[in-house]
Amino acid sequence: MGQFVSSIKDKARETGEQDAKLADDALNSLQDLARSRQKIFRLTVEKSSNANLEVPIKKIVHDKFIIKCGVESNPEGLKSTIDELIGAFSKKTSITEAIAKSLSLGLDTLFGNYSGSTSETSEYTISVTDNGAVYRIDYYLYSYRFTSESLTNYSKNVLLACLVVSSANVADLDRNSVKVIVSSKFPYETEEDKKVADAVVEDIMKAVHDKGFKPKESKDMEAAKAAEDALKKAISDAMNS
Secondary structure: OOEHHHHHHHHHHHHHHHHHHHHHHHHHHHHHHHHHHHHHHHHHHHOHHHHHEEEEEEEEEEEEEEEEOOOOOOOOHHHHHHHHHHHOOOOOHHHHHHHHHHHHHHHHHOOOOEEEEEEEEEEEEEEEEOOOOEEEEEEEEEEEEEOOHHOOOOOOOOEEEEEEEOOOOOOOOOOHHHHHHHHHHHOOOHHHHHHHHHHHHHHOOOHOOOOOOOOOOOOHHHHHHHOOOHHHHHHHHHOOO
């Protein structure tokens, strides 16, 4: 499940002045480092462009990060972290499933690849809804594993987990790129499957070539807009934890 950094610091204060000072110094430094990395990650997503051959973003619709101690690499611990990051997207949809799958693979990689005391991984993927909405999903994960006994008595690690979900900027995508993206989401085995995939491709291509075209908004996007204020408050709460 994991605990907020402030909870671990409170535990240390209960055991003695020296332990409290060590825990405060170490955890404050790690929080500062984590927040710096989160800001760098956010800027990297914002500045994504065709210059590095990635599919760029148009608008950010979901932005969440958490800093927690003692997140275990077991199914319960990983599911809790994923659920917290998805937040307003908690209603089960094709997009939340894509996010959860990406994050699960990322967390497995993170906890299995420490170099010394640290491990980090980042990834982005493109997902498409059945009405042609194209999302870009970015995540960044960083973990610091404690080795000092004065800290391992209270927690094993600090985890920074960042998630940004955006509408993809499809303006410069050619038909082949669109087909590749759609076929990864809508693999077809029957003629009916192919018709669905082709219809999604045509919706996206209309968005590429017709500035006035607006595909139907998916339930995922509606949920994101409705939760925008709640997301801002959640990010502020996390920063002040």
